[in-house]
Amino acid sequence: MRGDVTLVVGSTGTGKTTLALQYLVNGATKFNENGLYVTFEQMPAQIYRDAASFGWDIRKLEAEGKLRVVCTSPPVLVQFVEQRNPIDAIIEEINAKRIVIDSISHLEAFIPASELRGELYRLINHLKMKELTSVFTAESHEVFGDRLVVTGVGLSFLVDCIILLRIVEIQSSLKKALTILKIRGSDHDKQLREFEITSEGIRIEAPFKDLEGLLTGTPRRTAEERFAEAFAKAARK
Amino acid sequence: MNETGLRQLSEKLIGTEIKAELLRLFHMNPGVLDTVDGIARRIGRMPNDVETEIVTLVDLGVLRRERFGKLDVVSLNTRKDKEVQEKLAALIEGGVKE
Numbered sequence: 001m002r003g004d005v006t007l008v009v010g011s012t013g014t015g016k017t018t019l020a021l022q023y024l025v026n027g028a029t030k031f032n033e034n035g036l037y038v039t040f041e042q043m044p045a046q047i048y049r050d051a052a053s054f055g056w057d058i059r060k061l062e063a064e065g066k067l068r069v070v071c072t073s074p075p076v077l078v079q080f081v082e083q084r085n086p087i088d089a090i091i092e093e094i095n096a097k098r099i100v101i102d103s104i105s106h107l108e109a110f111i112p113a114s115e116l117r118g119e120l121y122r123l124i125n126h127l128k129m130k131e132l133t134s135v136f137t138a139e140s141h142e143v144f145g146d147r148l149v150v151t152g153v154g155l156s157f158l159v160d161c162i163i164l165l166r167i168v169e170i171q172s173s174l175k176k177a178l179t180i181l182k183i184r185g186s187d188h189d190k191q192l193r194e195f196e197i198t199s200e201g202i203r204i205e206a207p208f209k210d211l212e213g214l215l216t217g218t219p220r221r222t223a224e225e226r227f228a229e230a231f232a233k234a235a236r237k
Numbered sequence: 238m239n240e241t242g243l244r245q246l247s248e249k250l251i252g253t254e255i256k257a258e259l260l261r262l263f264h265m266n267p268g269v270l271d272t273v274d275g276i277a278r279r280i281g282r283m284p285n286d287v288e289t290e291i292v293t294l295v296d297l298g299v300l301r302r303e304r305f306g307k308l309d310v311v312s313l314n315t316r317k318d319k320e321v322q323e324k325l326a327a328l329i330e331g332g333v334k335e
Contacts, residue, residue, distance in 0.1 A: 073275035
């Protein structure tokens, strides 16, 4: 929905940046919605290079005024003077409708914990007032395991949608799983789906079947599946 | 070629290693919009060392420095940077008199 904030959570290497970038490139090339990509850590040159491997020419989109990559520090992003933020001029210049902030986890290193939630709340409302549809990425420290912390600052209450990206081990292979944890005010697909990072970006596949405990990272076959296999084995004897 | 003009401009632009690193950073990443501290971190230098060089590049007009509340935010002045590059190119080709 216009003005909503989506949080994409995942551990390193799950494809958060690719998904976020794809969201902006699709907006600029297919939906006539210009976008702004705010990065704290990755340099724009690296983003141009990585995007090129998916066939996305970010420099060309920048030259056309459809997309802009801004590399800054968290204190700049949360600096407001008379209701204006340093990135506002860029938002207005390209008439941005979409924004990505990659990653919100970096704010934790620069902003005192006691102020972080308030600053994020202010930032989210500022972007909503500008009618920007936002994607925030957040680093999840647990690559595997049954413990999942979406963010440590209660950000999950502030956002409208949460997408979880997770690496799971299935038969000694690492696969990528995606699920929607939350969409405010709407029902949603609750299945865990496999996704792949292809040469054209992220491609979402069918839901995982006959497995349970996927979010722990080490799923097992469902009881029905185990029973069916045991039954088939007994029948063969 | 006007050697004096070329030397003066190039010295102002890339007279020091840090200035050259700053120009490289901003030309490769024109979307950098950061504090002096943030910029220093991105090129692996100390803020105090970078500060002086940024002042020179701001004076030349290549970089822009704007006060935002408690922060000074530095970015590439793309229009002016292009002008300086064109001037430098013209000096190399001997097309501009001092």
